[in-house]
Amino acid sequence: MARDVLSIGQVRIHGGSASREEAMKEAADILEAAGAVTGAYFDAMQQREQTVSTYMGNELAIPHGTNETKDAILDSALSVVRYDGGVDWDGEPVTFVVGIAGKGDEHLEILSQIAILFSDEDEVAKLKTASTPEELFALVSAAGV
Secondary structure, X not given: OOOOOOOHHHEEEXXXXXXXHHHHHHHHHHHHHOOOEOOOHHHHHHHHHHHOOOEEEOOEEOOOOOHHHHHHEOOOEEEEEEEEEEEEEOOEEEEEEEEEXXXXXXXXXXXXXXXXXXXXXXXXXXXXXXXXXXXXXXXXXXXXO
């Protein structure tokens, strides 16, 4: 990827669980704190979720906004949050919530990198055993995201 869309401050690990809404809010808050989105992005994420679930399989959900809400995106960025207690994502078990904001078409490239990383069960197992945000960040970064 041409420039860094993920920094250590955008990676978190929680021992407990969260609701889908709480997880989406945290993803949006991290992206907003990184200067990538406006406060309207959380609503955009919720809108998309009502139309189509962003659950991807392999314990991964990637909440992101709708095409109509592109003006809420200021820059490309990612947030990576692991919930060890899990998130019930419309009945699907989710451990990793990766928030994505992509300026222009960059979100497609970011999405494909995330999809490749999480399609490998060995990689997902490694991501689950990372004991610190730093370790999790290093593993995601090493995947070229």
